[in-house]
Amino acid sequence: MLSRRTFLGTLAAAIPVAALVRRAHALAVDDITASPRTLHALAEVMLPAEVGRAGTDGATTNFQRWIAGYREGAELLHGYGTSALERSGPTPATRWAAQLDALDAMARKKGSPSFAALELDRRREIVRAELTALNADRIPPVERAPHVALALLAHWYATPDASDRCYEARIGKETCRPLASSARRPMPLTVVRT
Amino acid sequence: MSSSVKRTVVESDVCIIGSGISAAMVADRLARTTSARIVVVEAGDEAPPLGQRYALRDRYLQYGESPWPNDHLEGYEIEGPLQSRSMQVGGLAMHWGGVTPRWSPEDFRTRSLFGVGTDWPLSYDDLEPFYQEAEELMGVAGEQGPASMDPRSKPFPMSPIPLTYNLTLLREWTAKAGITMWSQPVAKNSRPYGGRAECCRNDTCTPICPIGAKYSPDFTWDRLRAARRITLYPRTLVRKLVLDERSMRIAGAEAVQRTRTDTGTPVEFRAKRFVVAAGYVWSAHLLLLSASSRTPAGIANRSGTVGKFLTGHRNQQAFISLPLRLFPGMNGQHSLLSKQFMRTPPSDRYLRHDLRVWESSFGRGPRLRADDGTLMLGDDIMRDWRARTRTGVARVRAYYDVVPDRSSELTLDTTRRNAWGDPLPKLAFRDAPESAALRDYSIATIRTLFESMAKAGNGTVLQTVEDDGPGWQDHPAGGCRMGDDGSTSVVDRWGRAHDHENLFIVGAPTCVSGSCANATLTFCALALRSAAELARSS
Ligand SMILES: Cc1cc2nc3c(=O)[nH]c(=O)nc-3n(C[C@H](O)[C@H](O)[C@H](O)COP(=O)(O)OP(=O)(O)OC[C@H]3O[C@@H](n4cnc5c(N)ncnc54)[C@H](O)[C@@H]3O)c2cc1C
Ligand code: SF4
Secondary structure, X not given: OOOHHHHHHHHHHHOOOHHHHHHHHHHHHHHHHHOOHHHHHXXXXXXXXXXXXXXXXXXXXXXXXXXXXXXXXXXXXXXXXXXXXXXXXXXXXXXXXXXXXXXXXXXXXXXXXXXXXXXXXXXXXXXXXXXXXXXXXXXXXHHHOOOHHHHHXXXXXXXHHHHHHHHOEOOXXXXXXXXXXXXXXXXEOOOOOO | OOOOOOOXXXXXXXXXXXXXXXXXXXXXHHHHHOOOOEEEEOOOEOOOOHHHHHHHHHHHHHHOEOOOOOOOOOOOOOXXXXXXXXOEOOHHHHOOOOEOOXXXXXXXOHHHHHOOOXXXXXXXXXXXXXXXXXXXXXXXXXXXXXXXXXXXXXXXXXXXXXXXXXXXXXXXXXXXXXXXXXXXXXXXXXXXXXXXXXXXXXXXXXXXXXXXXXXXXXXXXXXXXXXXXXXXXXXXXXXXXXXXXXXXXXXXXXXXXXXXXXXXXXEEEXXXXXXXXXXXXXXHHHHHHOOOOOOOOOOOOOOOOOXXXXXXXXXXXXXXXXXXXXXXXXXXXXXXXXXXXXXXXXXXXXXXXXXXXXXXXXXXXOOOEOOOOOEOOOHHHHHHHHHHOOOXXXXXXXXXXXXXXXXOEEEEEEEEEOOOOOEEEXXXXXXXXXXXXXXXXXXXXXXXXXXXXXXXXXXXXXXXXXXXXXXOOEEEEOOOOEOOOOOOXXXXXXXXXXXXXXXXXXXXXXXXXXXXXXXXXXXXXXXXXXXXXXHHOO
């Protein structure tokens, strides 16, 4: 039997009527927001452990916010050197909601009540198998991620927090910072590695 | 358009067509130095106010959405490379990066000095006071380069944007390669200036500055409108310039005030003087659209050169890995600049280029697969990313001159029309044969320079590319070039049309050649010079 999320995903893909798609997007967002456990369990697989519980919570919440704010057909930044205009594509929320359902279904097949209830290593195995099946070879732009796991990953890795952790320095890219302090080497960031 | 619709008539002393950065310079100078009634006509919509720009920037960063929604006219997909689809109050400089180098004295005399291209009818010295004026109007923060490379009569209005830690290390590296570099002049506030905030290096200058630290023309329009020195008509597309019945003067501009629901309401602008400030595409386009029985090839086109000699420059860009610990993201749009290769003495083969260096994270982003193809998750991705960012990458780019051919042109495309039935423009950039013959040599020489720079820093060139699309030339200009001879040029050295004494064409379209550095400051200086002449002869 189709789950509610899968049904919505199928419906939105089959009948691309603007109002229906908007409704399907809203329902998928509701679903993802109402039961964030799977998403959270996925974040633990995808993100470095050093971000800790608070970091995983933050990444999950911000990603949910991102999904909720997605607008189909929005005008994208103009290309340089061309008169062609581009608009944002169909909502990925319905597809991602269905993929979260599928993760739970796979966990059930393995005898667990849910994906979140699985040990981290078992979750990792499932995600690895999913991404391998998709031939995933790069971190894509969030909206084009073929799998919700990659979308979550791409979303977090684009943040100033991720790059500060990488460089172990307080760079704070794309945030407002005093001009004068840019002349100094950024302050070190102590990363507690797990 | 229905003939029963009543035509509105708007009268003024000076009617400026377009509201981009060149138009803003002209209006500002005329408002300061004359009492003329000034009308500005802009085809596009108002830009969103400053207060909304943080939110718009956020949508851009999060979703890639345009921070300037609806800044274009529907149905304007054209053949050929258009710099940007943007048409709104403020023009393309709402999106620009605010990079404002001056051109060098050689740019205006390439035929006399090097035997290539065409000399301009004016010199760097003629333009110098207007460069200064433009820098003061916009607010340019800059560092004086060595006087031999960077001639200027007065200091920059603002001290430079400080070099980041990264750029300081990169400057030490370029010095080892024998290249003198300094802080790129930019129209961004290194301190509060012109009622606008100091830059806080949040690094989205292109496409949007959320705090107004980068100059954009809307600030000039806001000020001039608040002082009631101009009247600006947004959403009003000029379709045709009309000749006076008894003379070659321009009597009016026929326009249409666009509405959201239909094709709009006709408006006629009558003025003593007209200024076409519609950029490198739409200026020549309007002149060609204005053909009549007395000017069958279009307005100001006795020479047949309207739309011809489109010009710009090309580039070579390299990413060089260096054994330096860099921290990308400190102020990524800011760069180092050198004019060392713009000011070369005449030699056997002609090549002039600028040089810029930025911090970069090219090839150093997080990734999913390790070198051996293993899929990474969790800690592995971060571990791999950290290991690959222990050393840094520099982005290096050189713009080099392209001499335009006459057939580098804008023509009317009768197969594509706008909502009012007017043919859209068609663009094709073409090199003059002498320039085409130098292309491979230019590329090879610049690539050799990149290799020698890498070597000087014990680094490696990771990739070299031309970062423009095919057929494209950057900072496009021309189409109404200036000259002393009315049979080979469209406007005189002041931007006044040879054929119509009350018509000025200003900024980008009047350029004879496109130099090898960002061009907008030069467009602004040219526009201010035209405005000075317009005011003088009023
Ligand atoms: C993303 C981006 C980044 C850039 N960064 C830099 C940079 O860092 N440094 C640099 O030097 N340059 C830069 N440029 C280029 C720079 O923005 C342009 O050179 C400059 O803004 C051109 O100004 P303009 O006044 O000539 O024309 P425009 O800005 O094109 O203004 C012309 C105006 O006229 C209006 N118009 C046209 N036809 C009509 C008509 N018939 N009736 C009424 N109105 C009409 C248009 O809508 C437009 O608003 C950048 C450009 C882009 C797109
Ligand atoms: S770095 Fe940020 S604050 Fe500074 S000019 Fe650019 S966008 Fe504005």
